[in-house]
Amino acid sequence: MAGNRPIKFRILELCNGGKWNYEIVSQIQKEYGLKGGFHRDSINFDIIELASGGMLKDVEVKVDEEGVYKKGFLLHKYELTDFGKVRAADACLMYV
Amino acid sequence: MDLKALKKQEHQKRVKYGYMWAFFCAVLWGMWYIPGTTVWVLNPFDEMYGEIAAGSGDGMALVIVAVLITAFNALTVILALTVWNGVLGKFGEMKRTVKEFHPCSKWFFLASIFGGPMAILGSFIAMGFVGGAFAAVAALMYPVIGSILAQKWYGEKISKRAYLGIAFIIAGGITIFGGGLLTELGSGNVAWIGYLGGLMAAAGWGIEGAIAGKGLDIAEPDVGLTLRFLGENIIWWIIIVPILAIIGFPMFKYAFMAFEPLTLLVLVFAGITFGFCYVTWYKSFPLIGVGRGQGIGNLYGLFAVIFIFLFFGDVPSWTILLGGALCLGGSSIMFSEDTGEMESLRGD
Numbered sequence: 414m415a416g417n418r419p420i421k422f423r424i425l426e427l428c429n430g431g432k433w434n435y436e437i438v439s440q441i442q443k444e445y446g447l448k449g450g451f452h453r454d455s456i457n458f459d460i461i462e463l464a465s466g467g468m469l470k471d472v473e474v475k476v477d478e479e480g481v482y483k484k485g486f487l488l489h490k491y492e493l494t495d496f497g498k499v500r501a502a503d504a505c506l507m508y509v
Numbered sequence: 510m511d512l513k514a515l516k517k518q519e520h521q522k523r524v525k526y527g528y529m530w531a532f533f534c535a536v537l538w539g540m541w542y543i544p545g546t547t548v549w550v551l552n553p554f555d556e557m558y559g560e561i562a563a564g565s566g567d568g569m570a571l572v573i574v575a576v577l578i579t580a581f582n583a584l585t586v587i588l589a590l591t592v593w594n595g596v597l598g599k600f601g602e603m604k605r606t607v608k609e610f611h612p613c614s615k616w617f618f619l620a621s622i623f624g625g626p627m628a629i630l631g632s633f634i635a636m637g638f639v640g641g642a643f644a645a646v647a648a649l650m651y652p653v654i655g656s657i658l659a660q661k662w663y664g665e666k667i668s669k670r671a672y673l674g675i676a677f678i679i680a681g682g683i684t685i686f687g688g689g690l691l692t693e694l695g696s697g698n699v700a701w702i703g704y705l706g707g708l709m710a711a712a713g714w715g716i717e718g719a720i721a722g723k724g725l726d727i728a729e730p731d732v733g734l735t736l737r738f739l740g741e742n743i744i745w746w747i748i749i750v751p752i753l754a755i756i757g758f759p760m761f762k763y764a765f766m767a768f769e770p771l772t773l774l775v776l777v778f779a780g781i782t783f784g785f786c787y788v789t790w791y792k793s794f795p796l797i798g799v800g801r802g803q804g805i806g807n808l809y810g811l812f813a814v815i816f817i818f819l820f821f822g823d824v825p826s827w828t829i830l831l832g833g834a835l836c837l838g839g840s841s842i843m844f845s846e847d848t849g850e851m852e853s854l855r856g857d
Contacts, residue, residue, distance in 0.1 A: 419605045419613065421727050445601070455597070458795070459729065461523075465795035466726040476512060487515050500727055503612050 420445065421459055425501040428469055431492040434460055435482035460491065468497030527796025530789045531805035537786035539645070539812025543820050544779035545633060546641035548578055551775060553766035560759060568702055573758050575633040575706075580745035581767060582633070583625060585780020586787075587742055590735040593788065603732045616724030617733055621740030624717035626749070629741075631709025638703025642825035643689060645813030647707030649836035650682045652803060654715025662719060670842060677839025681832040682711070688828020730791035738784075807840045 420441060427437050438456045442448065447456070463469045473490035482488055493501065548554060554574050562570035594600060607614050628648070635644035653675050689704070725733045754760040767773065786809070793802035810833050817823050 417605065419609060419728055419732075420602060421729065422609075422612075425727070447598075452598070462730070462795040463726075465798065468726065474512065474516065476515060487512075487519050503727075 420456065421463060422501075424456075424460060424463060425468065425493060425497060428491050428493045428497070431472060431490060434489045434491065435477075437491070438482070460489075463497070464489075464491060468494060468500055470494050523796045527793045527802065528805060531793035531797065531802045532808075534786045534789040534793065534802075534806045535808040536812055537782045537789065538806065538809035539814075539816055541779060541782040541786065542636065542641040542645050542813040543816055544775045544782070545582075545636050545644070546817065546821065548772070548775050548779065549574075549637050551772045552769070553763040553772070554578060556766075557759065557763040571637050571702065572634060573753060573760075575630055575637055576745070576749060576753065577760060577764060577767075578633050579625065579630045580742075580750055581764075581776050582629060582779050582783060583738055583741040583745055585776050586784040587735065587738045587780075588777075589780045589784035590731075590738060590788070593784070594731055594735055597731060599729060599732055602729050603735060606728050606732045607736055609728075613724045613728045613733070614736055616720055617728075617736040618740035618743075620717045620721035620724070621737045621744060623713045623720065624737065625741035625744055628710050628713025628717060631706040631713055634706030635703050635710060636706075638700040638706060639689060640823065640825075641817045641821075642814050642823065642829050643685065643703070644707060644710065645817075646685050646810050646825075646829050646833040646836065647682070647704075648710040648714060649807060649810045649833065649840070650678055650711035651714035651718070652807070652840055653678050653682075654712050655718045658715060658719040674839040674842035677842060678836050679839075681835030681837075681839060683832075684828050684835060685832030688826060688832065692826070692828075725791065731788060734784075734787050734791065804840050807837060810837060 423441060423444070424437055427440060434457060437460060438453055441456050442452060460469065464471060469491040471489050472492045475488050477484055477486050477488050549558075554577065557577065558570045558574045560570075561573050565573075594603060628651075632644050632648060635647060656671060656675065685707075721733070721737060750760050750764070767776070786806075790802065790806050793805070796802075797805075814825055814830070814833065817825070
């Protein structure tokens with residue numbers, strides 16, 4: 414049921430197996446029909462919020478050489494933490 | 510540029526923005542006490558106070574007027590936040606979030622019970638009975654309640670450093686409350702209910718924070734805060750104000766009279782400062798950590814005292830200044846601790 418639940422729920426789902434921030438952002442933009450740079454940054458901020466809340470952890474970093482997200486900036490790979498799994502389960506995300 | 514330098518640059522950028530948001534929060538929160546204090550002497554609230562005081566006594570009149578003022582505060586806050594969400598294009602997300610009753614909206618509505626009828630009403634009562642500076646500084650005690658609750662509830666550990674901070678804040682609180690009380694006991698005229706209001710503000714915001722955190726960490730804060738104020742509006746306008754009207758207080762008569770330019774202007778000013786202090790508060794947390802965000806945000810006590818001095822020329826009594834300084838010292842001790850969140854933010 415993509416696009417029907419709050420964005421952060423979907424981000425938690427997507428990060429279950431570990432995912433790069435640009436992959437998450439572009440998938441969310443597609444599923445929720447959110448276009449443009451403003452929504453892109455706002456979704457990325459959601460990811461940062463989840464990470465700072467301890468639900469996601471930053472597992473890998475690389476420089477965006479080709480400009481898949483923002484050329485010259487850092488790309489982060491995130492994974493769901495144990496706490497993130499508990500919170501996702503509270504939100505009835507069943508496959509976690 | 511190499512990876513390490515880029516990481517450092519990204520971290521510095523985040524921290525810079527985080528402190529900026531937290532600082533805005535402190536300024537806005539401090540400013541809120543200006544309309545909050547002013548509104549008491551404006552009509553229709555002044556007239557309403559007179560009418561109810563004549564029939565039911567001063568104490569009752571103050572509480573009932575405070576209810577109406579708090580209800581209007583909630584109304585203008587939700588207006589400000591609705592505009593904000595509209596600008597950000599977040600109505601879709603709001604619809605998605607409100608439907609998630611179990612994980613999200615339940616917590617927001619529960620938080621609004623403690624935030625509204627307890628903390629904000631208590632603040633207005635303290636402003637009306639004792640004064641703006643007292644109301645602002647008394648609420649500085651909220652982190653004590655918040656951290657004790659978090660410890661009991663989610664088993665969060667309180668470090669020695671945090672205990673030291675709590676001790677400072679409690680000493681500050683005793684100075685603020687005790688100082689005012691002693692002076693008033695001497696004059697034989699104690700505004701007990703105002704002091705109760707100060708305690709309600711501190712306890713209410715502490716409890717609200719602990720509860721709201723549960724829903725906010727998996728929702729969009731802009732949306733979550735709007736829903737929390739939606740809850741508060743329901744409590745005031747659908748439950749409490751009508752009940753008071755049925756009991757026989759002239760709630761709606763004066764509510765309709767609030768639509769005069771000056772009163773509306775002051776109320777809108779209250780809504781904007783209060784609404785955006787919440788928004789900026791939550792924006793700072795992911796960037797600098799909850800601890801630092803709250804620590805900087807707590808400077809609102811200082812700003813409130815400064816603004817009240819600039820606008821009304823009120824010099825607070827030395828007990829409020831000393832107590833406020835102790836509370837600020839305590840929150841810096843408590844919040845300058847390195848948190849786990851900071852680690853994950855740095856990405857090292």
